[in-house]
Amino acid sequence: MSLVHLTINNIPVEVPKGTKIMQAAQSIGIDIPHLCYHEDQRIKAHCRLCSVEVTGRKRLLAACSTEVWEGMEVHTDTAVVRDAQVTILQLMLANHHKDCLSCPRNQNCDLQRLCSRFNIMESHLPSVVKEAERIATNPAIVRDPAKCIRCGRCIRACKDVQGIAALTYAHRSSDITVTTAFDKPMEKTDCVLCGQCSLVCPTGAIVEKDDTDAVLDALQNPGKHVIVQVAPAVRVALGDAFGLEPGDIVTGQMVTALKLLGFDKVFDTNFGADLTIMEEGSEFLHRLEHGGTFPMITSCSPGWVNYIEKHFGDFTAHLSTAKSPMSMFGAVAKTYYPEKTGIDKQNIVTVAVMPCTAKKFEAARPEMGRDGIPDVDIVLTTRELIKLIKYVGISFNNLPESDFDSPLGLGTGAGAIFGATGGVMEAALRTVYEKYTGKTLERLDFTAVRGFEGIKETTVDLGDRDVRVAIAHTLKNARKLMEEIQRGASPYDFIEIMACPGGCIGGGGQPIGTTNAVRQKRMAALYELDKSLPLRKSHENPDIITLYKEFLGEPLSEKAHELLHTHYHKVAKEYEF
Amino acid sequence: MSTVKFLTQNFGAYDVNSIGSYMKIGGFNALRKAVNMEPSAISDLIAAVKVKGRGGAEYDMGRKLSQARAVVGENKIVICNADEGETTTFKDRELIKNDPFNLIEALIIVGYAVGATDGYIYMRSEYACYRPVILNAIRQAKSYGFLGENILGKGFDFNIHLYSGAGAYVCGEGTALIRSIEGKAGRPRMKPPFIKQSGAFARPTCLCNVESLSLVPHLLMDDQEFYARLGSGDSIGSKLISVAGNVNRPGVFEIAFGTTVREIIYDLAGGVQKNRAIRLIQFGGASGKVADASVLDTPYTYEGLRGAGVMVGSGGMLIIDERTSVLDFLLMNQEFFSEESCGQCTPCREGNLHIKIILDKLAEGKATDEDIRQMKKIAQVMSVSSLCGLGETAQNSLLSAMKVFPSVFQPGGKNK
Known part of the structure; x- marks a missing residue:
């Protein structure tokens, strides 16, 4: 397999052709923040949290989806990158029901962990969370739409792993939601309550019913x-x-x-x-x-x-x-x-x-x-x-x-x-x-x-x-x-x-x-x-x-x-x- | 200053429902010529004229075709992007309406040039009234042997399919358009894979704007030097533009590149209604940037407009007179994007929402310095980190307005 040479934050890196920036960075110990990316799933590039700067490019590139090329110069810690990371997290937080203390995923939440990593002490933006009830209509799975960050991991698990597609995106723009067909309770859809969605959810939007x-x-x-x-x-x-x-x-x-x-x-x-x-x-x-x-x-x-x-x-x-x-x-x-x-x-x-x-x-x-x-x-x-x-x-x-x-x-x-x-x-x-x-x-x-x-x-x-x-x-x-x-x-x-x-x-x-x-x-x-x-x-x-x-x-x-x-x-x- | 007639030379010259009428004015001669050329010679010819794609990305058309030809793969597709979803943009409609056979002929020629087997016309739902014209043109072209198998006895097979969108602006974006054609929700996807390698139905796909395609038969048959002489500097030839807003004669005009903005507004479009002062001009539709009246003497060329801080983009121009404030304009534009974002990626989905909130506050005189700072930051982050071109360009109007009209963005101040 041919090798590609690049630099990440001025550190020379050599990785096989076809490697994505995220894995190239990982190989030298740099963890590029990400939320929609999941190692077992196909790449979505939706959350944009992994945006990095590449010399010669006007726009940032998503590290999860961009293959490295020979001579590429990647920067993961510039002011522009940091602005993007922090702003994207702030935007997510403003549309996230932040009852962390009483959340089943408290201290085990990817969003919480990243906010802590980027030292986000307060949210600058007004809350735009749509009021939504927790949906606890079956003995197994509870959904909390107000905590969903629309990363799409649950959709991929349900569709690509199980071939069921009980969960999907509905609507668009800021109205986009992850939901079931006709908004039915999960047990009344094709869902079999296997819970693979709850396993990949980065937040507390899909969890097991707590007994x-x-x-x-x-x-x-x-x-x-x-x-x-x-x-x-x-x-x-x-x-x-x-x-x-x-x-x-x-x-x-x-x-x-x-x-x-x-x-x-x-x-x-x-x-x-x-x-x-x-x-x-x-x-x-x-x-x-x-x-x-x-x-x-x-x-x-x-x-x-x-x-x-x-x-x-x-x-x-x-x-x-x-x-x-x-x-x-x-x-x-x-x-x-x-x-x-x-x-x-x-x-x-x-x-x-x-x-x-x-x-x-x-x-x-x-x-x-x-x-x-x-x-x-x-x-x-x-x-x-x-x-x-x-x-x-x-x-x-x-x-x-x-x-x-x-x-x-x-x-x-x-x-x-x-x-x-x-x-x-x-x-x-x-x-x-x-x-x-x-x-x-x-x-x-x-x-x-x-x-x-x-x-x-x-x-x-x-x-x-x-x-x-x-x-x-x-x-x-x-x-x-x-x-x-x-x-x-x-x-x-x-x-x-x-x-x-x-x-x-x-x-x-x-x-x-x-x-x-x-x-x-x-x-x-x-x-x-x-x-x-x-x-x-x-x-x-x-x-x-x-x-x-x-x-x-x-x-x-x-x-x-x-x-x-x-x-x-x-x-x-x-x-x- | 007046318009020119190159791209629009067939307008009114034939009956758009009759292939016979089209052939009487030389229709399909370009195709006959094309199929006797090496496919690569066609893209070379386009490349020699240095035409840029008219969809807004300004990509070299000859290069696009030769790249599409070079991609290894079976059953390639050529798509004509007739989504024309940008606000104030309606020039492709004129081409569809007045010269449908030329578009069909162009699609076949490009199909031949890149080695495709199928052509798709993706037409916005609002143009449903032109479906009969296009469908008739396809049917007649087929019955004359210009479509189907073994076209003109040259062993070239090609078919054209008409597909209507369902009204989403984002479906003008290449990957969303392709998903829509595939029967999926019209939401953009990440690249790679690039459309040219894996586009519609995972087949290599060459995606061209209506205007870019429509040029091809003319460039094959006509005096390319004449065409080149029409232009100015790096902006070769003529351009179809649409002018809308507070002007006396809004409409579509074919101009030679280099015509000034003033000539466009005051000569072609009949000037501003009641001679009012111009508040601002937006170039290139909702995703375009804005300028004030100081842009009037700028020549309408790619480089000229860029020098003035704006862009050709979709070819649309919106003239707003003094009755409308900059903020009211921005609010209107923002409402459009708040509606049309697909909602997949965080910066665009959430960013549009918050910018709308802050613009509303600004309009009420309640915005703080921090609000304005946040708004600018969100707009910048959207433009550098969104998934697709929609998020990238949605705040072009805001960011350019912040440069051109700084006084509007003062805390507390209700502005103009």
């Missing part, structure tokens, strides 16, 4: 027995918020923190994941032996379930009827657990910490409970857990490690890798192979289903037959597999779909700053975790074996069906184009 108060209330109520389950993807992401390296595994500290927070029992969603594999794997074998709809498709990602219900509603029979690990755990926690411990189930509060905003919606589905009582009472995202940990003043990095509690706290490596795209498939294959063939799997690692490619596929030899499987992450990729099914041309027997990029590790409820580079580190961490565990097959989890022996009987038993399976249905759209 931390409900958890604190429960914890402070002496009459309640509050138990918590934590999804696998949380333990490889939580550390980001406490200055640790992306992908650092903090399981032990996390459990200690949850105990310090006052949870009566700290359990593991990996246990639920193992249970899901028992049921889902058995369901797949049942379909193989007795016939059924193929390909069978996983149903543990609630963003994906919402998607198929809204976008491919005629194909829900393809979904596995097995509930997600979170919901299976909830069902067990509200039935088996009280029976085993003698605690009145009325007094049990189940909390789930999830990397996901759509899980809040899943927990609230009528299918996920009985007698009007939900199996999972409260879902917190990773971001909300971070808030709780900070709230109680725990010095996270110095915490000793603790183990999950029994009897719902033991998970295998198969449960752990649920958090990565391909992980559910790999976990299922480990169990399906051994159950179908009756042989012991020699190599546990199905490397063909690992990695960050959008769609992966492989064929597994089960002795007397092959099983063709495919894995997709992001709904844009899911659509491709679904369209194949729609055409009757799907060659697969079993498909795993995760709504978010990378799977749950890249979920919409993960810490702000979750980029694709970070996702890959978390993914590696989960496989590391899997490798380090003594048990790596769900059906070898002794607590799962006990659960079946004491309570459920067999996989797919009547009781298992009643508690652990459900059906999903087409959701009619409120409008068609």
